[in-house]
Amino acid sequence: MSYEVRSLNEECGVFGIWGHPDAARVVYFGLHSLQHRGQEGAGIVSNNAGQLNGYRGLGLLSEVFKDDRSFASLSGNSAIGHVRYATAGNGSVDNIQPFLFKFYDGACGLAHNGNLTNAKSLRKKLEQGGAIFHSNSDTEILMHLIRRSKQPTFIEQLKESLRTIKGGFAYLLMTETAMIAALDPNAFRPLSIGQMKNGAYVIASETCALEVIGAEFVRDVAPGEVIIIDDTGYTVEKYTEDTQYSICSMEYIYFARPDSNIAGVNVHTARKNMGKRLAEEAPIEADIVVGVPNSSLSAASGYAEASGIPYEMGLVKNQYIARTFIQPTQELREQGVKMKLSAVRGVVEGKRVVMVDDSIVRGTTSRRIVRLLKDAGAKEVHVRIASPPLRFPCFYGIDIQTRKELIAANHSVSEIEQLIKADSLSFLSEQGLIDSIGLQYDAPYSGLCMAYFNGDYPTPLYDYEQNYQVSLRKK
Numbered sequence: 001m002s003y004e005v006r007s008l009n010e011e012c013g014v015f016g017i018w019g020h021p022d023a024a025r026v027v028y029f030g031l032h033s034l035q036h037r038g039q040e041g042a043g044i045v046s047n048n049a050g051q052l053n054g055y056r057g058l059g060l061l062s063e064v065f066k067d068d069r070s071f072a073s074l075s076g077n078s079a080i081g082h083v084r085y086a087t088a089g090n091g092s093v094d095n096i097q098p099f100l101f102k103f104y105d106g107a108c109g110l111a112h113n114g115n116l117t118n119a120k121s122l123r124k125k126l127e128q129g130g131a132i133f134h135s136n137s138d139t140e141i142l143m144h145l146i147r148r149s150k151q152p153t154f155i156e157q158l159k160e161s162l163r164t165i166k167g168g169f170a171y172l173l174m175t176e177t178a179m180i181a182a183l184d185p186n187a188f189r190p191l192s193i194g195q196m197k198n199g200a201y202v203i204a205s206e207t208c209a210l211e212v213i214g215a216e217f218v219r220d221v222a223p224g225e226v227i228i229i230d231d232t233g234y235t236v237e238k239y240t241e242d243t244q245y246s247i248c249s250m251e252y253i254y255f256a257r258p259d260s261n262i263a264g265v266n267v268h269t270a271r272k273n274m275g276k277r278l279a280e281e282a283p284i285e286a287d288i289v290v291g292v293p294n295s296s297l298s299a300a301s302g303y304a305e306a307s308g309i310p311y312e313m314g315l316v317k318n319q320y321i322a323r324t325f326i327q328p329t330q331e332l333r334e335q336g337v338k339m340k341l342s343a344v345r346g347v348v349e350g351k352r353v354v355m356v357d358d359s360i361v362r363g364t365t366s367r368r369i370v371r372l373l374k375d376a377g378a379k380e381v382h383v384r385i386a387s388p389p390l391r392f393p394c395f396y397g398i399d400i401q402t403r404k405e406l407i408a409a410n411h412s413v414s415e416i417e418q419l420i421k422a423d424s425l426s427f428l429s430e431q432g433l434i435d436s437i438g439l440q441y442d443a444p445y446s447g448l449c450m451a452y453f454n455g456d457y458p459t460p461l462y463d464y465e466q467n468y469q470v471s472l473r474k475k
Contacts, residue, residue, distance in 0.1 A: 011255060011398050012097075012113040013037035014172040014191075015209055016080035018179040018229045019200035023047075024074035026200075026213055027081040031061050033212040034205055036257060037113075038085035041096035045109030048076030050176040052107040054100035058093055080174045080203075082111035085399070094135045098174070101143050108146075109174035112139040113189050113205055114397035117167035118462035141165065158182065159226060159239035166462050168248070168396030170221075172203055178230040179203065182239070183221045186246035186458055188396040188449060190262045191221040193234065201229045206260040220263060245439070245447035246458040250398055252437050253387045254295050254358050263439055263447070268298045273436035274386040274428055275302025275356060282426030283307060284382045287351040290314035292358075292369060293341070299386035300356035309354060314347045314373065341372060349377030359387045360416065363407035367420040374421075383422040388430050388453040389413065395457070395464050396449065430454065 013034030017023050024046045031042060042064045043056025053073045057064035061083060065071065082097040098111040116122070119138035122145070127133070131144045145161035146154070154175060162171075168188035173180040181203045183191050194202040194215035202215045210217055221227055223243035228235045248255075251262055258268035275298065289311045291300025304311035318340050353373055360366050370381045389408030403409040407416055417425035428436075430453055434446050441447025444458070451457045 011037055011085050013083045013205040014080065014111045014113050014170060014203070015205065016172045016174065016179050016181070016203045017200055018078045019231070020196065020198065021077055023077050023079040024071050027079045028061065028065055029213050030202070030204055030209040031081045031083050033209045033257070034083055035061055037205060037255065038083035041084040041093070042082065043096050043098050044074055044079055044081040045098040045100050045174050046074040046076040047078040047174055047176065051076070052100060052102070052109055052174060052176065054098060054109060056093065056096040058096065078174065078179055080109055080111055080172045080179065095137045097139060098172070099135070099139060099143070103147070106176055108143065110139060110143055111172045112142070113170040114168035114184065115395060116141065116165050116169065117395050117459070117464060118165065120463040122165065142171065155226065155228065155237070162226070162239045166459065170205065178228050180229070181221055181227040183223055183225055185224045185240055185243040186449070187223040188246060188248050190247070190251060190256065193218040193221065193227060201234055203227070203229070206256055208257045208260040211259065244458065245441040245443045246449040247439065247447055248396065248398065249433060249437070249448045249450055250394070250452060255398070258298050265437055265439060270437045271298035271358070271386065272302035273438070274433060275299035276306040277432040277436050278356070278384050278386050278426070278428045279303045279306035281429055281432055282384055284354060284424060285352065286354045286380070286382055288312040288314060288347070289354045289356060290348065290373070291356050293317035296356050296358045296386065299358060303354065303356050303384060312347045314344050314353060315369065316342050316344060341369060343372040343376035345376040348373055350379055352380040352382070353378045354382050354384055356384050356386060358385070359390055360385055360407060361390055362405050363416060363420055370420050370422050380423040382424045383420065385427045387428050387433055389427050390452050392452050392455040394452055395461055
């Protein structure tokens with residue numbers, strides 16, 4: 001089996017709260033602001049005085065939790081939740097999280113954002129030892145490792161298990177007595193702690209979810225940390241000292257909401273800086289700047305501001321269509337592009353247009369948008385991409401799994417320009433991206449994971465290494 005195929009990788013969102021009388025509904029609101037991170041399934045596990053109950057289903061959050069009956073079994077003052085995006089072939093309710101495990105000596109809920117790079121070998125070893133898996137998600141592996149650990153306490157069992165798994169992960173667990181969060185040693189995925197006015201503690205994939213429920217930001221979860229929240233407050237422990245910030249640069253470029261802060265950097269500000277830097281690196285004579293809604297609007301405003309070219313709303317998005325990037329099949333992605341955008345003829349007709357987008361993955365969307373603009377009368381369409389060319393797969397939890405799908409892995413910039421039928425095409429430089437985000441960590445690439453652009457992966461790839469020749473950055 002080749003590893004350059006679609007796998008179990010996912011881009012998801014987790015949210016949890018400890019100490020609120022209507023915990024499950026607060027989790028619902030928190031997950032709603034994380035809906036952009038996953039649209040294929042959702043679930044909540046609640047804790048009612050040590051009694052754990054769960055409810056999950058396929059679809060958008062509002063489809064899964066569509067009436068009071070959905071919340072009937074979710075009473076209690078603590079809960080965790082998950083929104084999921086799954087790749088093709090894995091759209092089964094069995095894979096929807098949080099998973100709820102009930103054992104003779106207790107129960108545990110588990111939600112996960114990320115991807116394990118040694119999942120296949122761990123699963124094989126566990127199955128050979130008698131483990132039975134109920135899903136084909138790599139999330140379940142952690143619980144099997146915990147149950148097999150000989151450590152004396154649950155926290156020590158968890159720590160030992162976290163040292164065994166590799167890759168990108170943000171875990172949220174609910175036990176009978178605590179809510180626990182854990183982050184991988186590189187902090188690939190964001191994870192933050194907040195506190196509500198009543199004292200309840202919150203864990204969320206993005207800070208925008210804290211804002212929605214009126215929680216105050218407390219701190220980010222740092223690489224290699226385990227956060228334990230119970231009735232006494234929260235404590236911070238480490239399961240490893242071998243850590244190095246490698247925050248996923250695609251969070252800033254595309255995935256996160258613009259009103260979120262990651263590692264103290266506002267996403268909108270970072271994207272606007274990317275647009276400004278792009279205007280310096282790739283100037284062009286044009287009449288208007290148009291951003292591709294919604295994740296590119298910040299970069300487009302930055303490009304317009306730095307270039308002095310007026311920013312106009314030349315593209316309008318149907319807000320009720322899911323994002324094309326996280327549709328599970330190419331056919332659905334192409335259909336989604338046709339449904340989601342329209343060009344504003346009165347704005348673009350007869351104009352030389354700078355079209356700013358955040359990235360080019362497969363090229364399908366870009367080609368379609370260039371055509372939309374030209375069909376609406378644009379005289380020229382100059383495409384400017386506020387990130388470097390995506391040339392390498394991600395193995396830490398984003399659905400870019402095969403180089404065959406990445407247009408920049410197989411074509412030069414000038415070839416891509418011709419393929420998408422643009423009048424010109426330029427990408428932001430790697431250094432331009434690093435400077436625009438502006439993280440100050442003393443680590444390669446200032447603490448960013450840039451592997452998608454240069455193949456320099458910050459960790460060993462374990463199960464993927466034999467079948468995929470990449471450079472590995474040694475610590």
